[in-house]
Amino acid sequence: MTSTPHKRVAILISGGGSNMVKLVDSMTGDHPARPVLVLSNNADAGGLKHAADRGVPTAVVDHRPYKGDRPAFEAELIQTIDAAQPDIICLAGFMRILTDGFTSHYAGRMINIHPSLLPKYRGLHTHARAIEAGETEAGCTVHEVTAELDDGPILGQARVPILADDSPDTLAARVLVQEHRLYPHALRRFASGDRSRVDLTDA
Ligand code: GRF
DSSP states (O other): OOOOEEEEEEEESSOOOHHHHHHHHHOOOOSEEEEEEEEEOOOOOOOHHHHHHHTEEEEOOOOOOTOHHHHHHHHHHHHHHHOOOOOEEEEESOSSOOOOOHHHHTSSEEEEESSOOOSSSSSSOHHHHHHHHHSSEEEEEEOOOOOTTTOOOEEEEEEEEEOOTTTTHHHHHHHHHHHHHHHHHHHHHTTTTTOOOEEEEEO
């Protein structure tokens, strides 16, 4: 019986890459996907070493030389990513805004993790905004990436309580634990062709 080839996954990061590490470490055994590239816009991203330590090819496309010319930056991103011939792109703490030129190139095969219960709190500073608004719960969302920021079809969510004495940092740490559960779970389903939504309750 011929085994079906693995789905090839490229992961984009900008910093420590804790979500990327969980994704890479999850793609073993009978998982339908394997990591083929970890790319950062930041040469100092701590995640690049974690990827290299795991034998995953890495690349850097620094956004700074392209200041003011987003399409040129994205053209180099696409060239570098496509050289690895990925089937799936995972954004994991990738902190650059992407134009619809980029998102349409990867339409239907790019996913992202966002640290809020979308559609609430798109954009940045999600935990501070949720606390400020008096929310009683927070969490994270894995969604397909479309032209609209943090707006594509939801693939999964995980929820945590917001505690009375929470700061943005204590809440972020609680949510990050759930991100590390949700993203590998959602990627495995997505790589197997299952785009149905999953909701993980707090462990
Ligand atoms: C995480 O909170 C993630 O939700 C957001 O970026 C933060 C850092 O992620 N997208 P990582 O540790 O670099 O994976």
